[in-house]
Amino acid sequence: MACSSCGESRFANSAQLGCHVSKNHAELSCGCNKKFMDEESLENHKSQMQDNLKKCPCSGCCRSFDTANGMHQHKRSTGHWAPGERENAQKETGRVYCDDRCGRSFKTASACADHRKDIAAKYGIDDKSCRGCEKSFPNKDRLDQHRKDTGHSSKTSSRAKEYLDNFHKSKVAVNKDDKKSSVQIVDGTLRQIMDHVRKSEGGHIYCPNAVKAGSYPVKTKIGKADEFDTNIPCNITPENVNTRGKFYYGYQPLDKKMGNSNNMNVDMKLKAVPGGKEIPMGFATVAVKDGSVPDKLTYNGNLVPREVKKDLHGKIKTAVKELGLKNVDVSRNAHGPALTLNIHQGPGRHDINVDITPSVACNVPITDNGWPRPDTRIAFKDGVIDDIKKVGTHLVPKSDDKWALSCSKAEKVMLSKIDDGNGCRREVNKIMKKHVQNCTSRAEDGLPGVSSHIIKHQILWSAEKHPDQSYWHHGNIDNCLIDTMGDMATALGQGKLPNYFNTSDNILRGKDRGVLRELGSYFKDERKKLLHM
Structure with missing residues (x-):
């Protein structure tokens, strides 16, 4: 036929x-x-x-709702306004609604316009751009006319979907047998090592059970099962966690011949800083009770991050030696807050790297920096938000002399629950992670400072930008990927991507702008490939 x-x-x-x-x-x-x-x-x-029994149908689609408030919230998040309906709502409430997929409303038109500018600047949103040629237009009517004239559709072809399916199967998906085998090896090795650490002098401060972190527990691991992240909680109850003010200690500068502070084999000397140093945003100092931890880990009652990391490094190194684990070694250099354990599987098998991060519990609420926002409540269910509030924040030794506030547990909860039914946000995450890997592997310098951590935050921002669950249906994965890649490229080009849980923290701050532009260009090129299939 x-x-x-x-x-x-x-x-x-x-x-x-x-x-x-x-x-x-x-x-x-x-x-x-x-x-x-x-x-x-x-x-x-x-x-x-x-x-059906619901009373309030949406005029723009087939959905209906029990209450008018539910229906209006749906319309604000989807843009399903009938002609004149938005204007009537504005007259009734006296407020100005933001366009399209946004649930915010404002007292004045100027406040709404400022909000739109802020969104565009922060998150790379441009609702008046053509996907096919990236030209911008003053309104959607002009954009629609341009699409008719040029044939630049807002949707991709079936070839793009087929390409992504093949790309995922061949480049992204993890072999189940490989993953199962690697997980068993990592779990068994860590269990032996941490049992030994616990029995060593002062080892009682480290919990025996490692907590899986990173991509494995949220099902976003890609390629080989050769990298795992794990968190070692410390049995330490802080007397006080200070996120403001000054602290009065620091390390003496290292002689160049001695190496750098990332080398856990290097001894560094702590000293008093009479004038004190300001605690930066996103960091904290931790005061502990006398005698609750070994004295060598503290300075004037403050738990020192590098000393904890160095202590755990030494105990793991001793455990590997005394247990006779000849296929295991510990990297002398820390990577940020993590120590790296290397497990060698022998000829024909890939090695496994395990990043081990000690952490300290803290009572700083995740809501301290304005999260959840109104847009968050539209994009995510109350149950998910409540679960994230419960896990809160913790502290990791990202700096030598002060602890970094971490929201990785919150990220874990959100990413593990982000897709209901046939959602595709985790798949978009994995494909974008693979693009980061491809770009860093082809670069001569490996794009220092770039990691898949930035992809997590972009995915969460994109989830707020497109709160309608139907948008993230797997059948629309090509368009979801194209949109998210475009936002990621814009953020990299601007050098600005707010921390999802604390918008005052730019997670791209301090990174090499040339590196960011190179990765942004790579995302633009891959995006164009999909658009022109």
Whole structure:
């Protein structure tokens, strides 16, 4: 059977032909993304979907709601306003609504305009840009006319979906047997080592059970199962955690011949700093009770991050030696807050790197910096937000003399619950991580300072930008990826990507702008490939 619209003749029956026509040639669509050939079919669909006990149907799609408030929130997040409906809502409430997929409203038009400018500057949002050529337009009417004139559709072709499916299978997906084997090896090795650490002098401050962190527990690991992150909580109860004010100690500068502070084999001397140093935003000092931890880990009652990291490094190194683990070694250099354990599997098998980060509990709420925002509550369920509040924050030794506030547990909860049903946010995350790997591996310098951590934050921002669950359906993964890659490229080009849980913290601050531009250009190139398939 052949299609009368395009001539394609690969269809065995009328059902296959009808599916092809509705997908590729239907001109009328409902807000739930279903397409129809005529007005009658569309109206019948809407009538059937709205013929239920709910009282408030949306005029833009087939959904209906128990309350008017629920319906209006849906319209604010999807843009499903009937002609004049937004204007009527503004008259009734006296407030000005932000355009399209945003639930915010403002007292004045100027405040709303400032909000839109802030969003565009922070998150790279440009709702008036053409995907096909990246030209911008003053309004959506002009953009729609441009698309008609040039044929630059807002959707990608079926070839893009096919390409992404193959890309995921061949480049991104992890072999299940490989992952199972690697997990068993890592768990067994860490169990032996931490049992030994606990029995050593002063080892009681380290919990025996490692907590899985990073991509493995949230199912975003890609490629080989050769890298794992783990968190070792410390049995330490701080007397006080200070995030403001000064601290009055620091390390003496190292002689160049001695190496750098990342080398855990180097002894550094602590000294008093009479004038004190300000605690930067995102960091804290930790006061502990006398005698609660070994004295060598403190200075004037303050728990010192580098000393804790160095102590754990030494105990792990001793454990590896005394346990006779000949296939295991410990890197002398720390990577940020983590120590790295290398497990060698022998000929024909890949090595496994395990990043081990000690952490200290703290009572600083994750809500201290304005999270959750109004947009967060639109994009995520109250249950998810409540779970994130419960896990809160903890402290990691990212700096030598002060502890860094970490939201990695919150990230873990959010990313593990981000996709309901057939959602695709984790898949978008994995594909973008692979692009970062590809770009760093081809660069001569390996793009120092760049990690997949920035992808996590971009995914979470994109989830707020597009709060409608239907947008993140796996059938729309190509468009979700294109949009998110565009936002990521813009953020890298500007050198600005706010920490998702603390917008005053730019996670790209201090990174080499040339490195960021190179990665941004790579994302732009990969995005164009999908658009032009």
